[in-house]
Amino acid sequence: MGYSMGARARNATLKKQMLAFLDEHYRCWPQVMGEDEKHWWFNSSPPKGSPDLSYDSAKLALGFDHSGLHGWERFYLFTVSRWIALKVGSRKRRFSRDTIEPCVLDEPTPFMTYDSNDHWPVIVRTVKEAAKLPKGQQWCAMSPLGLPTGPRRFHKASSAALEALLDSKELDKVFKAIGADLEKSNYNSLPGGTPRITLHEDIRLKHLKPRVIEGFAKVRAEMRRLDQLWSSHGPR
16 A cells, blocks of 8 residues: 555653554444445555555554555545544654744644654634634644544545545536536636635635535544543543
């Protein structure tokens, strides 16, 4: 598999406890969706820790290997990684300027790790609180379950909702509607990068919001299940 994501545990005991917990209670996305067993672990590995992770050799790393993720499976795996960081992850205040701005936080904060080198803070905030963060930090605002709470949480998740339609008869209809709105907009005259991405997300969400809300709800329900189990059976 081509990538690794997860967290760095605060110590070896917590790493062992979380891996044991996930081994018993974690469900991959096809399982959450009730799909046939033959699809399990196709795009992502079961939870594991170093030295078994393919692309994160840090001693206290734990998480998942993956490749070819799309749709809500990708969103879900990121959410679980952030939740792991919140429960057992190490913390720090300073992050790369390329990651978050301001890059020094007020207090030590859990973070998830992508492919061993990218460390992304998990800043727990309500939706209202997230809107008050500096714009360069809002994308890192999460609920205690690891779901995004920032002002553009639904806009960015619209890509997951669109990818989830890949095998659906509705895909062509939605693509045409998005394309028509892009044609009417000033999309082609905008500079590349953030302006274009923002407009594309806005238009996608216009046509996909009910599906985005539904996807959020499914991930939230599964994370609530995991969180309640951890509260009942996890380390004290």
